[in-house]
Amino acid sequence: MHILDIQNIRKSFGDNEVLKDISLTVDRGEVVSIIGPSGSGKSTLLRCATLLETMDSGTLRYMDEDVAFMDENDKLVYTKDLKKVRGYFGLVFQNFNLFPHYSVLKNVMDAPVHVQKRKPREVKEEALALLETMGLADRADAYPCQLSGGQKQRVSIVRALTMNPEILFFDEPTSALDPELTGEVLKVIKQLAEQSMTMVIVTHEMAFAHSISDRVIFMDGGVIVEQGTPQELFEGTKKDRTRQFLQNYKR
Amino acid sequence: MTLEVMLKTMGIGMLRTGGIFCLTLLGSLPLGMIVALLRKSRIKPVQWVIKIYISIMRGTPLMLQLLVWYFGPYYLFDLPIKGWRYPAIILGFVLNYAAYFAEIYRGGIESMSVGQYEAAQVLGYTKTQTFMKIILPQVIKTILPSVTNEVITLVKDTSLAFTLAYQEVFSLAKQISASQTSFIPFVVAGIFYYVANYAVAFVMERIEKALDYYQ
Numbered sequence: 365m366h367i368l369d370i371q372n373i374r375k376s377f378g379d380n381e382v383l384k385d386i387s388l389t390v391d392r393g394e395v396v397s398i399i400g401p402s403g404s405g406k407s408t409l410l411r412c413a414t415l416l417e418t419m420d421s422g423t424l425r426y427m428d429e430d431v432a433f434m435d436e437n438d439k440l441v442y443t444k445d446l447k448k449v450r451g452y453f454g455l456v457f458q459n460f461n462l463f464p465h466y467s468v469l470k471n472v473m474d475a476p477v478h479v480q481k482r483k484p485r486e487v488k489e490e491a492l493a494l495l496e497t498m499g500l501a502d503r504a505d506a507y508p509c510q511l512s513g514g515q516k517q518r519v520s521i522v523r524a525l526t527m528n529p530e531i532l533f534f535d536e537p538t539s540a541l542d543p544e545l546t547g548e549v550l551k552v553i554k555q556l557a558e559q560s561m562t563m564v565i566v567t568h569e570m571a572f573a574h575s576i577s578d579r580v581i582f583m584d585g586g587v588i589v590e591q592g593t594p595q596e597l598f599e600g601t602k603k604d605r606t607r608q609f610l611q612n613y614k615r
Numbered sequence: 616m617t618l619e620v621m622l623k624t625m626g627i628g629m630l631r632t633g634g635i636f637c638l639t640l641l642g643s644l645p646l647g648m649i650v651a652l653l654r655k656s657r658i659k660p661v662q663w664v665i666k667i668y669i670s671i672m673r674g675t676p677l678m679l680q681l682l683v684w685y686f687g688p689y690y691l692f693d694l695p696i697k698g699w700r701y702p703a704i705i706l707g708f709v710l711n712y713a714a715y716f717a718e719i720y721r722g723g724i725e726s727m728s729v730g731q732y733e734a735a736q737v738l739g740y741t742k743t744q745t746f747m748k749i750i751l752p753q754v755i756k757t758i759l760p761s762v763t764n765e766v767i768t769l770v771k772d773t774s775l776a777f778t779l780a781y782q783e784v785f786s787l788a789k790q791i792s793a794s795q796t797s798f799i800p801f802v803v804a805g806i807f808y809y810v811a812n813y814a815v816a817f818v819m820e821r822i823e824k825a826l827d828y829y830q
Contacts, residue, residue, distance in 0.1 A: 416733055450739040461734035464829045465752050474748070475738035509830040527738065 365428050367392055367531045367562050368413065368453075373422030375408055382408045383419070384586040390531060393560040397573035400583035401609060406566045409583070410535050413564070414455045415446060426452040427530060451480070454524030458536040460516040462508040462523070468495070469504040472523045480527065487526065494522045498552055514545035518552055525556075532556070534565040550576075570613050574598050582606045616795050625803055628787035632807075635708060635773045635783065640766065642709035647716025654721060665717075672714035678778050681707040685779050704776050712769060719761045723754035756826045763819040770811050784808075 368390040375383040382405045390396055398406045411417040413424065415431075421440050424432040431449050432442045443449065462471050469491060476487040495501055498518045508516055517537055524532055534553065538546035550572050556563065557576050567573055573580055574594045581591040582603075590603045601607045654665040672680070685703040688694040727750050735745040774785035782790075788804035791797070 414737055416736065447739055450737065453737075455737045457730060457734065459730055461728075461730035463731070463734070463749055465756070475740065478744065478748070479739040507829045523738070 365392075366390065366425070367394075367427060368564070369423075369425040369428075370409075370413060371423045373409075373412060373419045373424065375405075375412055375417060375419045382586050383412065386422075386583075386586070386588060388581070388588070390562060390564060392530075392562055394562055394578050395557045395576055396564045396579045396581060397577040398564065398566045398581045398583060399568070399570065399573055399609075400589075404583040405586040406583045407535055410455070410533050410564070410566055414453060414533055415442075415450065416455075418442070451527065452530045453533060454527055454529035454531075455533045455535065456517070456520050456524055456537050458539050460508070460513075460520045460540070462516055462520055464508050466507075467504070468500065468506050468508070468511070468519050471508070471519060472526050475523070476526050476528075491522065491526050494525055495519075497555070498522055499548075512545060513541045514548045517541065517549045521549075521552055521556075531562040531564065534563065534567070536566050536568065538567070538569060568613075570598070570610070582609065584609070616791070618799070621791055621795070621797075621800065622803065624791065625784060625787050625800065625807075628782055628784040629807055631781070632773045632776075632783040632785075632811075635704060635776055636769060636811075638705050639708040639712055639769060639773075642705065643712035643716055646709060646713035648720055650713055650717035651720035651724065654717065655724075669714045669717060672711050673718075677707065677711050677772060678775050680711055681775060681778050683707075700779055700781060704779055704781055708769075708772070712765065715765055716762070719758050719765065720754065722761075723758040724750065726757055727753060756829075759819065759823050759826070763816065763823075766815050766819070767812050770815060771808060774808075 366389045368388070370386065370388045372385050372387055373383055374381065374385060384405075386405070386409060388396075388409070398409070400406050408417060412419045419432065419440065421434065422432070423430070423434065426449055429449070430443060431446075432440060435441050463474075466474060469488070472491040472495070473484065473487050476482050476491075477484050492501070492504065495504055498521065500515060500518055500522065503511060503515060503519070508519070511519065517540075521532075521537075537553065538549050541549065546569065550569065553563070553565065553572075554576055565573070565576075577594050579591060580594050580597040582589050582597060582605075584605055590597060590601070590606045592600075596602075597606065598610065601610060650665060650669070653661055654669070656662055656665075681704060684707040685696070685700065688699065689696040731749055731753070732745060735749045740749065773783060776783050777786040777789070780786065784804050784807055788800040791800040
């Protein structure tokens with residue numbers, strides 16, 4: 365069973381085809397990094413997978429359940445039960461998108477309690493434990509405006525985790541942070557990888573992608589140009605376009 | 616007329632002014648939200664109707680609107696005018712203020728970042744939950760200063776009810792001043808409006824402070 369199974373998805377904004385026939389599967393415990401220049405479609409791919417964008421065609425499956433598929437008339441249909449599907453994944457945004465009027469603990473607890481209808485006491489226990497492992501135990505009562513960028517991002521990771529997702533997506537989780545704060549967030553993601561959390565990470569941190577990933581995907585111009593283990597992609601690069609991109613990054 | 620009698624008479628007027636003020640807020644604050652949401656409706660004709668309504672409410676004097684609400688049913692549909700004065704006043708005020716509040720709400724709602732909606736969607740909140748729990752509380756904080764302005768304007772605008780010969784503070788001040796050839800009623804009325812607005816500003820400031828715990 366694949367946790368995530370995307371086949372042949374296409375997505376255009378007007379005349380601009382952003383995703384051109386992309387397929388991607390992710391299995392349990394796998395950590396997949398997606399790298400590529402801006403405008404390559406990697407964020408759009410993530411947004412399609414997390415239902416923030418509707419794709420134009422293709423299929424999307426979570427846990428072997430159809431989420432979006434082509435019907436007999438070759439028209440794309442989405443399943444009715446999107447709420448259930450949303451329970452399968454979590455998304456960590458580049459800009460955190462914490463709820464500013466909620467304390468850290470409420471940010472983390474509110475959806476499990478009011479969306480998943482779980483017992484507040486049980487959720488609170490889990491939330492506090494997670495905050496603790498993320499080094500945020502003393503910030504539970506703080507408000508987002510009182511946190512540093514790195515703390516905000518760690519809270520938003522806890523918020524996603526408390527929903528107990530099968531897979532966690534990261535959309536450039538450190539791009540909005542000061543360079544000296546990226547370390548603490550990357551450390552937390554690494555921690556999750558060690559606990560075999562299934563993750564798909566869109567990132568510009570090449571060294572991080574190299575060290576954490578089971579598989580690295582290089583995207584450009586709306587297609588997957590090359591993919592493989594970090595060693596294959598970074599050291600045994602096959603495609604010129606990939607090499608060119610990686611060279612620019614080394615500078 | 617002794618000062619005591621004068622103050623007593625004007626005191627009744629103050630209560631009436633307070634009545635217009637409270638009923639107008641009670642009606643227009645929620646109605647404004649409905650109007651603001653309808654304005655963003657997907658059904659085009661609904662949008663047009665709301666736009667025209669807001670445009671007329673803002674584009675014509677409230678004083679004229681009150682006259683239309685009061686005399687309109689009588690002249691246009693031959694309806695009895697007796698007992699219609701107070702309903703016409705409240706209707707005129709509520710519909711006028713709802714239009715202004717709607718625009719304030721709309722500005723507040725539109726100032727919310729897309730990210731808040733997206734975060735809520737990914738977490739599985741329903742549309743209603745997203746609006747009530749995530750968006751609305753933030754909108755209220757954002758628009759509070761503009762609402763304060765509008766409420767203060769309303770305190771003063773209640774005096775327009777004199778157009779329909781309703782005996783609130785302003786009407787009474789004018790009448791008593793004329794009949795007693797005295798300047799005092801104007802002073803009393805002035806102090807009343809000022810103190811009322813001072814109270815409004817005080818209360819709103821407290822609410823703003825109470826919401827200061829986040830940015």
